[in-house]
Amino acid sequence: MATKKTTTEEKAVKNTVLAGVVVKAAMQKTVVVKVTRFEKHPKYQKYMTLTKKYKVHDENGIAKVGDKVEIVETRPISKDKHFTLVTK
Numbered sequence: 001m002a003t004k005k006t007t008t009e010e011k012a013v014k015n016t017v018l019a020g021v022v023v024k025a026a027m028q029k030t031v032v033v034k035v036t037r038f039e040k041h042p043k044y045q046k047y048m049t050l051t052k053k054y055k056v057h058d059e060n061g062i063a064k065v066g067d068k069v070e071i072v073e074t075r076p077i078s079k080d081k082h083f084t085l086v087t088k
Contacts, residue, residue, distance in 0.1 A: 029058055
């Protein structure tokens with residue numbers, strides 16, 4: 001049997017796209033986005049609402065508090081920022 005050789009071109013790239021709401025827009029070129037997801041607990045079989053906040057790079061400063069936005073994972077921009085703003 002022939003084994004498949006993996007090259008650098010075949011490696012998967014993380015392109016995580018998340019949707020959330022802007023909760024803070026006081027910093028320059030950075031907004032805080034709250035992402036909410038609905039998951040089932042593996043042991044107790046109960047559904048839970050889980051939220052997480054991400055610092056997101058907003059180059060043009062167009063996002064305002066309360067806007068629904070999409071964010072995409074990217075290379076690390078700073079210590080805390082690993083996402084950029086896609087749409088408003």
